[in-house]
Every structure is written in structure tokens, then in C-alpha cells.
Amino acid sequence: MADTTPQSDSTTVLFQLESFDTAAPVNPADEELAKRRFMTLMVKADRSSHGNTGLVLQAHNTSNERFAVKVLADNTLMRALGTNTPSRTADESAMHLANTAALFEEYRNLCRVSHLRGFPHVYGYGTCQGEPLILMEWIEGTSLDKAASMLPHDGEGVTCAAAASVGCAVLGTLLSTQNLETPLVHRDLSPANIMFRTNELGIDEQVQALAFKPCLVDMGSSVPALGSDTLTQRADIWRYATPAYAAPEMLTRDIPNIAELRRSPSVDVYAIASILYELYSGHTPFRAARHQAHEVSSYYLLKTQNEPEPLVAHKGDDQAFADLIMSCLVTDQASRPSEREFYEGLLAFAPDLGESAVSTPGLSNQPINIDAGAHLKVDVAGDRARALLEQARRDAMTRRRFIIGGVAAAVVGLGAIGAATHGFGIPDYLDGIRSSLDDYTWDQLQEISLKIKAAKSNAEARKIAKRYHLLDDGGHIPYPCTKRVTLTNGLEVGAQLVGIRHDELLDGTGKAGLTFMFDAGIAERDAAAQPLSAGWADCELREWLDSDGLKLLPNELRALIKSVKKISNNVGAARSASCLSELPATLWLPAMVELCGNQPPESFTEDFHYLADIYNGEGREYQLFRELKVSPYTTNETLVRQWKGKDACWWERTASPDTSESEGTLYMNRVGYDGDVFSYATLASKPDKRTCVIPGFCI
Structure with missing residues (x-):
């Protein structure tokens, strides 16, 4: 179907389909989207391979989505591809009709297995210049x-x-x-x-x-x-x-x-x-x-x-x-x-x-990845292919066939799937793939997170994230990449994907697949209820996050959040990294290093080089902030956050060891109004400016 061996330059030919019959029903309101997606194809003439009944060609649509197009070997479309295809004799015309029937049979069988992981996805059956073709997944x-x-x-x-x-x-x-x-x-x-x-x-x-x-x-x-x-x-x-x-x-x-x-x-x-x-x-x-x-x-x-x-x-x-x-x-x-x-x-x-290991298929204790709903619907499509063949000589209309310039008849079945695909495959949709983070449910994101967690390597984890459109083709987190969340206090915020396989799970089973941070404040609070001569571990805000803060999240999200290990300065005033220790966290605040990355000792004045060891020891920078090139030395527009519609300062869990020492009370670092991650530290119990809470979480 597809081999990734480099190919020579190709001739690209426009295939404008006259009709297209989808392998899964499409909402009538979304026919125009489906027409744009499937009926105008640019076909590469040299990326072909001989199949039993014809040729398989690579094609792409106007959204640059790739497909495999199967046509008959004796197809007059081959002329458009630069092949010398003579006119058919009477016997050859009869054979061509029989080959057309065989192509329908192949389409019917593809529909039967399209949803199974070991077979190509099939999108539908169409005609171009009166010649039949099957539109399928291009397999990498x-x-x-x-x-x-x-x-x-x-x-x-x-x-x-x-x-x-x-x-x-x-x-x-x-x-x-x-x-x-x-x-x-x-x-x-x-x-x-x-x-x-x-x-x-x-x-x-x-x-x-x-x-x-x-x-x-x-x-x-x-x-x-x-x-x-x-x-x-x-x-x-x-x-x-x-x-x-x-x-x-x-x-x-x-x-x-x-x-x-x-x-x-x-x-x-x-x-x-x-x-x-x-x-x-x-x-x-x-x-x-x-x-x-x-x-x-x-x-x-x-x-x-x-x-x-x-x-x-x-x-x-x-x-x-x-x-x-x-x-x-x-x-x-x-x-x-x-x-x-x-x-x-x-x-x-x-x-x-x-x-x-390869599991024995078909046994009740070894389920295979089959969507029962998709099974029923592709069987319907397969049965309809039989009816289509019997009507091939009459070129009959079908319930799901799109006609350029025409109006399709009523359809039944999957309804809104056509709209939900947003430019990628209906079979992909049946496999649980959506076009953006916001299109997934939290349960679906948890399933993806578990797949990423179970990956054998970071490279495999990234491939999984790409497949589900959580990373782009270059392996980067799309920005912005958020899922809208309505809190129980009525505020609406975005959950922003910040990391893939980043945080260690508290239960010791590995790293959480997905890490998120909100993109706006969920509350405005002091870090400590009273003056402290301690560190983050004793802050009232840390306890609030795992209790009342967690209750602000909708039930469907709160039930899926995993506890992780977070390293913090839990002493306060300190001059070495011995102040750092590990704490469990469900909702947590980011450390400075998780936002801006490591800072070299030389970035601090000579007497304060020790700050680098303490700050850098609290974790490592999340992928999103690394890709956004967040700097510890300047303001960062991408870190400007709001509380109730106004730019606000927001807390880090990073205590300030030097100012806490000089004052005899706990000072905490925070991100400034302007996105400066190393804004002047402020008293945990009485900040000089109103400061909001923007936590992160893992699923």
C-alpha cells in the first residue's frame, strides 16, 4: 500500500470525482465538508504499486491529507497519468465490466474489516471520468x-x-x-x-x-x-x-x-x-x-x-x-x-x-480492538456495495453518494461524525482520533495518556501523541492547545497541554502520559494563612489545592487526576540544595525551573550562586514552555495570565531562600503581570500584589 522508500519526482494529476459513496454515513448538513475532502484529489502518477485488480496511487486533497486511490489497471484514467491506454475491444469492454464488479467486491470486503487494526481504513467508492475507484488510507x-x-x-x-x-x-x-x-x-x-x-x-x-x-x-x-x-x-x-x-x-x-x-x-x-x-x-x-x-x-x-x-x-x-x-x-x-x-x-x-506479546485473538479474556458500533455500520456499507454492483450498468444513485452540483438523498447512521472529523478520516474518528485537544472527552484523554505511559520509549510515546493530534508533525505541542473547562465556581478556563511523559507518578508505575496547566486563575489566595519560617510543605495553599481547590474541577476531570511526585524547597531559608525534598501532589503549582528551565550559577551575583542549585533542583522545564522559549531574564508574553479578565500575578511553588532568610519569614516567587517568571519575591502570607492560583495536574 505504501512504502517509505524515497521516490523520484512525480507527475501530479487532478482527479475530480463525479460521485463518491462513503463507507460510513455522513450528516446531510456536512456533505459540503465531505465533498471538499474526498472529491477533489491530486494524484501522483509514479507512486503506484500493482494490486490484484489494479493500481494503487498516492493522492492528497486540498487540506494535504494523504490517501491511497485504487483504480483498475485497464482504466482509461491511465491516459491522464501518461500511460498509453488504447481503446478497448468488445471483449476487453466485457472484461472491464467484470473487473469493475471485482473492484466492488474488494470494496465490500474492505468495508468489512476497515475498523480492524490489521487492515487499511477505507473511506469510500467513487467515479472519476466514469471509471471506478476506491479511496483508502495511505499506509506509512x-x-x-x-x-x-x-x-x-x-x-x-x-x-x-x-x-x-x-x-x-x-x-x-x-x-x-x-x-x-x-x-x-x-x-x-x-x-x-x-x-x-x-x-x-x-x-x-x-x-x-x-x-x-x-x-x-x-x-x-x-x-x-x-x-x-x-x-x-x-x-x-x-x-x-x-x-x-x-x-x-x-x-x-x-x-x-x-x-x-x-x-x-x-x-x-x-x-x-x-x-x-x-x-x-x-x-x-x-x-x-x-x-x-x-x-x-x-x-x-x-x-x-x-x-x-x-x-x-x-x-x-x-x-x-x-x-x-x-x-x-x-x-x-x-x-x-x-x-x-x-x-x-x-x-x-x-x-x-x-x-x-501477541495475544490470542477472539478469546473472551483477550479482547481485540473492535468498535462494536463501527462493526455494525461497516457491515451495512458492505451489504450496500452488493446492491451497488447489481445496479452498476444503470449507474444508480445511492443513499450516501455525493454528486457534484447535485443534492444527496437522506442518510441515516452516525449523524454528526462528518462534522466532528474536521478534515481527517471517518474511520480515524471511529478509532477515537479527534482533530484537536478540545474535541476529546476527559475519558478519551485518559485512554490516550495510558497509551503514552505504556510506550516502550519516548520516541514511541511521541508517535502516539502525534497520531492523536496532541503533537504536530514536528513533534511540538500546538500553541495554543487547550481544552475548555467550566469550574464549579462558574469560571471557564483552558486546560493547556504542557508535557508528554514528564511527571513521575506517586504510585511508582512510571510517568504520567499527559500533563496540563490551566491558562487562567482558578482562585485568588495568599500562599500562607500566617507568617512562616518554613517552606512550601507548610503553606496553607498547598493543602487548599488538594482539597477545596480540587473540588473546583468538574467531576469527570477530578476523578481522573493522578497524584505525582513534586520536589520543592520545604525549608524556606537555605543555602544549599539540601532544603529540597519530595512531596505528593494532585493539583500543584509549577516551580520556576518548570517554566523557564535551568539557570546557571553565573546568572546570580557571586554570593548567591547557590540559588541555581536550589531553583534548578525543583524539576525540569515542561516541553511547551521550552518550545515557547520562556526566559528567566525577561518578560514573557506567553506567560501573561488573567484572573477574572485582568492581567494578574500568579504563584509558583518556589520559595525564595535568600529573602526568606533576611526577613525571617517565608517569601515565595511568582510570575509577574508581564510574564516575568523571576519577578520580585513576595511574602507568602501577605503578598504586595493580589496573586492568583494557576495549578497543573496529570492524568
Whole structure:
């Protein structure tokens, strides 16, 4: 579907669609948004790959959102792409109609699995210059064909663990379709049709962990595993598979019950076993070249009149693996292991990855990521594709088809999803992805935070945050990036995302996924109720934050906030960093260093170099403020905050060690009206100017 190998300059051609039928319903009020998104596409002519029924091209819309467009290989659109496409003969026209039917069948099957993580998302079916096309997700990734050389090797082939891990990933994806009303048989599995997604985890990281993110592409040969009839059969299109990996029954039409045999998941078992055989040994089971079918007169006879070459184990411990692979390559379909038996057999040879291990799909205690609502709706879209094919000769209108310059009929279903997507995919919306922070619920943000927390590395965490639009393409926090919050006192403030995997959770389980700070005051208070000769730990404001302050937050947010560890000067007057200690915090005030970063000792006068150790020891700068280049030496417009609509000073939790010493009472630092993070310290119990409270929190 997509390979991230650099490409040469391309020819870009405008595709203006005459009609487009969405894979999920769209609110009639939002049709114009959907038309702009899907019906005007700039297609790159050279970013293409051959599929079973046609070509896959990269395209983008006016919002620079990328798609994959699948068209027929004999499509007259190829002329627009600079190919020499002669006029069709009568026989070729009949075949083109049959190929159109097959493309509808592929669309129907894509709709069935579009919401499953191991398959491409599909957006819809349309026409351009009267020719059919499917609009799909453009997959960022690397094919197994290209990734094979990166896998750990043992002699001519990859290690047993590597081959088994690939097999488990692919079989797990196929088994996930068993949660559908009708499971799916791919029927053309090959190293070129197995992609590893790299948008969340790079291929090198997947290879290192032997934990893969597969996406099965080119569904042109796929069929539902149940039932006795298909659109493809009625249209008299008989799809074959890649000969080097295909089961014998996929390579002939001349044996009894062939249609039933070709609809069995055992077809995919044979193909996966052939792929793993090649990975492990360095050659295919019958030493048949992948792309040179003309050198073999009949692959069916080759595979039925000969036994595959025995798979030689690299070492004694691998013999059971070799035997398992060979058991899947027998001619008699009924004698092969089932998909689940093959999967469970391979698990014994895949590395134990703990919580990140490939789980057995379909079991009640191992749920897979399927949105039940999306399942029902894509089944409706798939059934409608069947009706569309039957009306193809008449070019009939459909309930969800957009016609340029026309008016669409009424729709039912997801309603406001069209508006909520704001320029990204409806299937993305079904996967819980929104266009901005404010579009998420707090429960959804907690789920994202947990995914970020569970990431194996900061790089993986950033990829997750990018996927959910919490970081931009450059890895930066969008500014402003806020979610509106109505407090129980009636004030409305913004919760501003300031950090990703920054704060240590109090329970010791790692770092909180997301950290927020409000962008305006939630209260106006003194830091201490009475004069103190102590530090932040004894301030009344700290206790207020975790009690009455927390009660100002709406229930749906308050219930999700996680306690974290915060380091503070809990002594007050001090001349070394020994005054610093750790305290639990739910709502907390930022330290100076968390806003402006470290300050070198030389930035203080000679007798006060020790201040740097104390101030810098209270934490580290949050990502947002680092990207905003907040300075400790000047005013900062981006830190100007308000209390009830007027610019205000706001508290830091950073005590002032030197002024507290000279006065014999506690002085606290704060951010000034002008955003100066090192404004003159003021008495905690009687500040010289009214000072508001702007806390942060983690979920």
C-alpha cells in the first residue's frame, strides 16, 4: 500500500470525482465538508504499486491529507497519468465490466474489516471520468518483502523466533476477523502484501523487539469465509494468487468442489507457511521464483505432483518449528492445521514479550480492538456495495453518494461524525482520533495518556501523541492547545497541554502520559494563612489545592487526576540544595525551573550562586514552555495570565531562600503581570500584589 522508500519526482494529476459513496454515513448538513475532502484529489502518477485488480496511487486533497486511490489497471484514467491506454475491444469492454464488479467486491470486503487494526481504513467508492475507484488510507510502512533483510538471521534465513513472530502477527490479524459476522479469507498473502505500519513504531524498533504491527493489503482476491456465492463468481472473475505462495487449490478450476475449497481459511494457512518457509530457509518451498510464472508451465501440477523440499532446521531445537511449517504445506486441505492451531503452534517459538506479546485473538479474556458500533455500520456499507454492483450498468444513485452540483438523498447512521472529523478520516474518528485537544472527552484523554505511559520509549510515546493530534508533525505541542473547562465556581478556563511523559507518578508505575496547566486563575489566595519560617510543605495553599481547590474541577476531570511526585524547597531559608525534598501532589503549582528551565550559577551575583542549585533542583522545564522559549531574564508574553479578565500575578511553588532568610519569614516567587517568571519575591502570607492560583495536574 505504501512504502517509505524515497521516490523520484512525480507527475501530479487532478482527479475530480463525479460521485463518491462513503463507507460510513455522513450528516446531510456536512456533505459540503465531505465533498471538499474526498472529491477533489491530486494524484501522483509514479507512486503506484500493482494490486490484484489494479493500481494503487498516492493522492492528497486540498487540506494535504494523504490517501491511497485504487483504480483498475485497464482504466482509461491511465491516459491522464501518461500511460498509453488504447481503446478497448468488445471483449476487453466485457472484461472491464467484470473487473469493475471485482473492484466492488474488494470494496465490500474492505468495508468489512476497515475498523480492524490489521487492515487499511477505507473511506469510500467513487467515479472519476466514469471509471471506478476506491479511496483508502495511505499506509506509512514497510513491506515484509523489504523488511526481511533486517530480521535477525541464522545462516541463509532468519531465526526461528523472527519467523514465528512474523507468523503470529499475520495470523493474529486474520483471526481478528472471526469476531465479525462473516470471517474473511485474504487468499493472496505474500511478502509484498504484508505491511508493517511505522506511524507509531519504527520498523527497526519492531524488528529489535520482534513485535510487529502488520497491515494486510491488496484485498482483490479476498472473500468471506462463509456462504456459497460471491459477486466475483457471478461476474465470472476467477482471481488467482501469487503462485510461489498460493495453495494448490488457488491455482486451478478443474477439481471437484473447487469454489468451496477456495473459500477456506486453510488457503491462508498454506500461504503463511510458504512465507515463513522462505524467511527461515532463504527460498520458497518448491524453489519457485516469485515473479517468473512463465518459467513454470503449471504451478498447480508442480505443487500437487511433488512434495515441497523438506525444511531443514537450523538447530535441533527448531525441528518442531520445521515440522509445523511442513504440516501446513500438504496438498490435502483438510489435513492442514487450522489458523488458530497454526497460531498457537507458532507461539511456542515466538519470544515471550510479556504484556506486549501477541495475544490470542477472539478469546473472551483477550479482547481485540473492535468498535462494536463501527462493526455494525461497516457491515451495512458492505451489504450496500452488493446492491451497488447489481445496479452498476444503470449507474444508480445511492443513499450516501455525493454528486457534484447535485443534492444527496437522506442518510441515516452516525449523524454528526462528518462534522466532528474536521478534515481527517471517518474511520480515524471511529478509532477515537479527534482533530484537536478540545474535541476529546476527559475519558478519551485518559485512554490516550495510558497509551503514552505504556510506550516502550519516548520516541514511541511521541508517535502516539502525534497520531492523536496532541503533537504536530514536528513533534511540538500546538500553541495554543487547550481544552475548555467550566469550574464549579462558574469560571471557564483552558486546560493547556504542557508535557508528554514528564511527571513521575506517586504510585511508582512510571510517568504520567499527559500533563496540563490551566491558562487562567482558578482562585485568588495568599500562599500562607500566617507568617512562616518554613517552606512550601507548610503553606496553607498547598493543602487548599488538594482539597477545596480540587473540588473546583468538574467531576469527570477530578476523578481522573493522578497524584505525582513534586520536589520543592520545604525549608524556606537555605543555602544549599539540601532544603529540597519530595512531596505528593494532585493539583500543584509549577516551580520556576518548570517554566523557564535551568539557570546557571553565573546568572546570580557571586554570593548567591547557590540559588541555581536550589531553583534548578525543583524539576525540569515542561516541553511547551521550552518550545515557547520562556526566559528567566525577561518578560514573557506567553506567560501573561488573567484572573477574572485582568492581567494578574500568579504563584509558583518556589520559595525564595535568600529573602526568606533576611526577613525571617517565608517569601515565595511568582510570575509577574508581564510574564516575568523571576519577578520580585513576595511574602507568602501577605503578598504586595493580589496573586492568583494557576495549578497543573496529570492524568
